[in-house]
Amino acid sequence: MAQAELDLAHFRQRLHEMRASIQEELDRLQEETSNANQDTSYGVKNHPAEDATELEQRERNMAVRGEMEREIGRIDHALARIEEGTYGVCEIGGELIPVERLEVRPAATLCIRHQREQDEHARDVPDPWV
Numbered sequence: 001m002a003q004a005e006l007d008l009a010h011f012r013q014r015l016h017e018m019r020a021s022i023q024e025e026l027d028r029l030q031e032e033t034s035n036a037n038q039d040t041s042y043g044v045k046n047h048p049a050e051d052a053t054e055l056e057q058r059e060r061n062m063a064v065r066g067e068m069e070r071e072i073g074r075i076d077h078a079l080a081r082i083e084e085g086t087y088g089v090c091e092i093g094g095e096l097i098p099v100e101r102l103e104v105r106p107a108a109t110l111c112i113r114h115q116r117e118q119d120e121h122a123r124d125v126p127d128p129w130v
């Protein structure tokens with residue numbers, strides 16, 4: 001079952017654009033990190049406070065990069081589903097994902113209900129208000 005009325009070319013292009021901009025940002029962070037590594041290799045002892053800030057910065061960069069890499073994975077997955085002809089179909093329930101949701105989140109492969117269930121499962125803490 002596929003959404004015949006979906007403008008797949010439109011979503012494919014948006015996914016490619018998203019992927020390109022995330023990749024660009026990843027490259028920029030990568031460059032930043034390698035520059036920072038070069039700075040410390042000069043053997044000049046940094047002030048401890050500066051070390052802490054730099055470490056913090058590096059940890060934040062790594063977290064951001066990890067999230068970006070996961071997002072690229074989600075985008076690739078969505079692109080693969082366009083090729084398979086299953087784009088816009090919920091991976092769990094098989095129901096159609098509303099086009100409004102895909103416009104907001106082109107990489108979505110689950111409907112909102114199942115996405116919520118997945119998020120709850122990931123947190124492992126049931127939210128009584130959902």
Ligand SMILES: [Zn+2]
Pocket residue numbers: 090091092093094095110111112113114115
């Ligand atoms: Zn679903």
